[in-house]
Amino acid sequence: MDTLRGTAILAHGGAPTHVINATLAGLFDQTRDCPEITALYGARNGIRGVVHEDFLDLSKQDPALIAKIGRTPSSALGSSRGHVSDEDCERILGVFQAHQVRYFFYNGGNGSMHTAHRMAGLAREKNYELRVIGLPKTIDNDLAETDHCPGYGSAARFVACAFRDIGADNRSLPGPIEVVEVMGRDAGWLVAASALARREADDAPHLIYCPERRLPRGQLLADVDAVYRKLGRVVIAVCEGQLDENGEPFGADLADPHSFGYRMTSNLGHAVAEFLNKNLNVRTRSAKPRVLGRSSAAFISETDREEAYECGRAAVRAASEGETEKMVTLVRQPGSPYRSSTGLAPLEKVAAVTKLLPTEWIHPAGNNLTQQFIDYAKPLVAPIEPHPRLQELFVERRVVS
Amino acid sequence: MDTLRGTAILAHGGAPTHVINATLAGLFDQTRDCPEITALYGARNGIRGVVHEDFLDLSKQDPALIAKIGRTPSSALGSSRGHVSDEDCERILGVFQAHQVRYFFYNGGNGSMHTAHRMAGLAREKNYELRVIGLPKTIDNDLAETDHCPGYGSAARFVACAFRDIGADNRSLPGPIEVVEVMGRDAGWLVAASALARREADDAPHLIYCPERRLPRGQLLADVDAVYRKLGRVVIAVCEGQLDENGEPFGADLADPHSFGYRMTSNLGHAVAEFLNKNLNVRTRSAKPRVLGRSSAAFISETDREEAYECGRAAVRAASEGETEKMVTLVRQPGSPYRSSTGLAPLEKVAAVTKLLPTEWIHPAGNNLTQQFIDYAKPLVAPIEPHPRLQELFVERRVVS
Numbered sequence: 181m182d183t184l185r186g187t188a189i190l191a192h193g194g195a196p197t198h199v200i201n202a203t204l205a206g207l208f209d210q211t212r213d214c215p216e217i218t219a220l221y222g223a224r225n226g227i228r229g230v231v232h233e234d235f236l237d238l239s240k241q242d243p244a245l246i247a248k249i250g251r252t253p254s255s256a257l258g259s260s261r262g263h264v265s266d267e268d269c270e271r272i273l274g275v276f277q278a279h280q281v282r283y284f285f286y287n288g289g290n291g292s293m294h295t296a297h298r299m300a301g302l303a304r305e306k307n308y309e310l311r312v313i314g315l316p317k318t319i320d321n322d323l324a325e326t327d328h329c330p331g332y333g334s335a336a337r338f339v340a341c342a343f344r345d346i347g348a349d350n351r352s353l354p355g356p357i358e359v360v361e362v363m364g365r366d367a368g369w370l371v372a373a374s375a376l377a378r379r380e381a382d383d384a385p386h387l388i389y390c391p392e393r394r395l396p397r398g399q400l401l402a403d404v405d406a407v408y409r410k411l412g413r414v415v416i417a418v419c420e421g422q423l424d425e426n427g428e429p430f431g432a433d434l435a436d437p438h439s440f441g442y443r444m445t446s447n448l449g450h451a452v453a454e455f456l457n458k459n460l461n462v463r464t465r466s467a468k469p470r471v472l473g474r475s476s477a478a479f480i481s482e483t484d485r486e487e488a489y490e491c492g493r494a495a496v497r498a499a500s501e502g503e504t505e506k507m508v509t510l511v512r513q514p515g516s517p518y519r520s521s522t523g524l525a526p527l528e529k530v531a532a533v534t535k536l537l538p539t540e541w542i543h544p545a546g547n548n549l550t551q552q553f554i555d556y557a558k559p560l561v562a563p564i565e566p567h568p569r570l571q572e573l574f575v576e577r578r579v580v581s
Numbered sequence: 582m583d584t585l586r587g588t589a590i591l592a593h594g595g596a597p598t599h600v601i602n603a604t605l606a607g608l609f610d611q612t613r614d615c616p617e618i619t620a621l622y623g624a625r626n627g628i629r630g631v632v633h634e635d636f637l638d639l640s641k642q643d644p645a646l647i648a649k650i651g652r653t654p655s656s657a658l659g660s661s662r663g664h665v666s667d668e669d670c671e672r673i674l675g676v677f678q679a680h681q682v683r684y685f686f687y688n689g690g691n692g693s694m695h696t697a698h699r700m701a702g703l704a705r706e707k708n709y710e711l712r713v714i715g716l717p718k719t720i721d722n723d724l725a726e727t728d729h730c731p732g733y734g735s736a737a738r739f740v741a742c743a744f745r746d747i748g749a750d751n752r753s754l755p756g757p758i759e760v761v762e763v764m765g766r767d768a769g770w771l772v773a774a775s776a777l778a779r780r781e782a783d784d785a786p787h788l789i790y791c792p793e794r795r796l797p798r799g800q801l802l803a804d805v806d807a808v809y810r811k812l813g814r815v816v817i818a819v820c821e822g823q824l825d826e827n828g829e830p831f832g833a834d835l836a837d838p839h840s841f842g843y844r845m846t847s848n849l850g851h852a853v854a855e856f857l858n859k860n861l862n863v864r865t866r867s868a869k870p871r872v873l874g875r876s877s878a879a880f881i882s883e884t885d886r887e888e889a890y891e892c893g894r895a896a897v898r899a900a901s902e903g904e905t906e907k908m909v910t911l912v913r914q915p916g917s918p919y920r921s922s923t924g925l926a927p928l929e930k931v932a933a934v935t936k937l938l939p940t941e942w943i944h945p946a947g948n949n950l951t952q953q954f955i956d957y958a959k960p961l962v963a964p965i966e967p968h969p970r971l972q973e974l975f976v977e978r979r980v981v982s
Contacts, residue, residue, distance in 0.1 A: 241972050
């Protein structure tokens with residue numbers, strides 16, 4: 181394999197996560213060990229920054245600052261979303277040529293992997309030597325070929341802790357039925373994570389619905405009624421994309437048409453709460469942490485952060501060794517305790533593919549997850565401490581019999 | 582002062598906080614130093630637990646467990662809300678007599694202080710010797726006579742961190758205008774806390790509205806438009822109780838009539854987002870962390886926790902020294918660094934009084950806070966680390982001019 185001297189570019193695609201900066205830090209550290217990578221540029225605001233030649237010189241940044249940034253959520257470089265045209269790709273290639281860019285690292289979801297794949301194809305076609313490595317990033321955990329995605333573990337940790345805490349609040353002051361809306365349109369990976377901090381049989385959430393299955397309105401009412409009769413309280417996990425038996429979002433508003441071309445609700449949890457209020461004549465309430473679930477610094481999973489960092493290093497190593505048109509993957513090692521390593525998968529197998537939650541991991545009752553899912557996801561969120569409860573040392577009654 | 586031998590009862594009133602268990606722990610520790618307090622009972626599920634003689638023996642709990650519970654949010658005892666009738670008060674006195682209860686500690690907001698005051702009056706009337714000490718607790722920070730309330734610092738920390746994090750996310754991927762709904766109906770203490778983690782001039786939130794002032798719809802549109810033109814992004818902090826110039830909640834649904842007798846919206850942030858979307862033709866999004874803001878364990882302010890613990894100890898000391906019909910207060914000491922001590926105020930001055938944010942702490946523009954508020958609130962939330970930003974080391978353009 182020939183040594184290929186040149187500049188490297190890192191761009192971020194799609195919504196930020198808790199650990200996309202950790203991948204940047206890993207990439208930064210590894211390029212410092214690769215003399216053939218003469219500079220590392222970061223595209224500001226995603227692929228738009230490449231198109232518009234808007235770069236920060238990452239290689240000149242203070243390493244201590246990069247290490248610190250690597251422990252904070254959101255994208256320090258900025259990101260972008262939206263369609264990348266053929267003309268954009270041509271312009272990007274022009275920018276690459278002008279800056280002697282030979283390494284292109286694109287950190288994003290399946291749409292970004294598709295763009296990376298197109299860029300690799302265009303460079304090949306034009307006989308411009310370019311190594312393209314994709315980095316997996318999505319809180320939705322829906323990328324193919326990888327056991328899981330950097331970003332998922334921390335977002336799942338947020339969800340698991342949110343249900344532990346909202347559940348404790350609801351147990352303290354049982355009142356309204358609590359509907360909590362979790363992010364996720366098509367894939368239930370995140371809403372399923374609401375199950376991860378439960379320990380006692382009556383811990384929240386009491387009902388979890390995954391969008392892979394439609395939720396008949398009658399089933400929802402019967403489920404809620406059964407839990408309410410048993411416990412006198414109900415905490416429900418639903419995701420933004422949950423549909424009823426007719427494919428309708430429980431009366432939720434659809435997001436404004438300036439959106440990204442897909443149908444998206446803007447208040448599903450609220451709509452479900454209203455639906456329950458009207459049909460069961462019970463007080464209901466809803467919460468919608470929304471983007472807080474991918475940005476709240478307090479919930480970075482150490483496992484997730486370390487894996488994201490290692491993905492950054494692995495991408496540079498792979499490119500340096502001559503690999504191209506690959507995405508870095510996470511490979512779960514057999515046995516216990518949990519360990520992972522990195523691997524590589526062809527970009528074409530990842531581009532624009534969505535990996536749903538396996539339907540056999542959804543409990544047959546359609547309102548819970550199986551142990552298989554718990555075993556899969558628990559190591560990714562890192563340990564979560566349950567809230568202790570008081571000892572049940574009751575005082576004997578003297579007045580009431 | 583005579584030594585008064587007897588049982589002590591602790592009850593929680595109203596919504597739980599991050600640190601109501603810390604007060605329980607302080608009270609538990611201090612009663613162990615008071616031999617005249619023969620037992621400490623905890624009422625399960627608030628004042629209803631006293632009425633129904635439903636007690637846990639706290640004095641027999643494992644001290645290590647109590648210390649652990651003292652560091653977790655929500656009420657380990659449970660709480661209750663709703664009207665306490667004269668008949669309830671009579672029953673409570675009967676329960677007190679049956680268990681030789683001579684110390685009644687009631688941890689709650691201004692409604693609970695009112696109940697505590699009534700109980701003290703009834704015992705006096707019936708010549709039953711009872712010492713009643715109230716403990717302040719509310720995330721709303723709206724109790725009179727105290728500098729601030731245990732529970733506020735942690736809830737304010739949640740809000741401040743939420744805006745830091747959502748702001749970083751929004752800066753990473755500028756897109757929709759972000760409306761974040763904060764808890765609070767009449768008092769703006771919590772929504773104001775959204776200002777506490779800002780450092781750079783363009784940090785979120787860019788607009789903060791306090792319910793003490795009505796928000797004219799025209800002003801809202803003009804404010805948002807001005808920020809959007811300047812930064813290309815806007816993060817807005819509003820609270821559940823914000824009203825427009827006509828006293829209307831921007832089209833939000835009013836909560837169901839099974840509520841606590843006061844008018845409450847169930848989706849104000851969403852309604853404001855819809856209003857902006859329709860009138861400015863911009864993409865908008867809303868988040869509503871709701872009860873997560875008073876329960877999320879990751880945001881306990883150490884200052885708040887320590888003060889809540891000390892309030893528990895002070896309550897027992899005061900009662901042991903013969904005080905009654907008082908609420909423990911927090912007294913800010915002059916000078917820097919921040920220090921507080923505990924004091925006492927008559928229950929009658931606290932009962933059913935609501936302390937609003939001083940209007941002079943709201944910026945004259947009506948969309949921000951003054952430095953006075955920041956100076957007041959910052960020490961209560963404990964230090965918050967800002968997210969670091971990359972150094973602005975731009976790469977010279979070679980293609981685009």
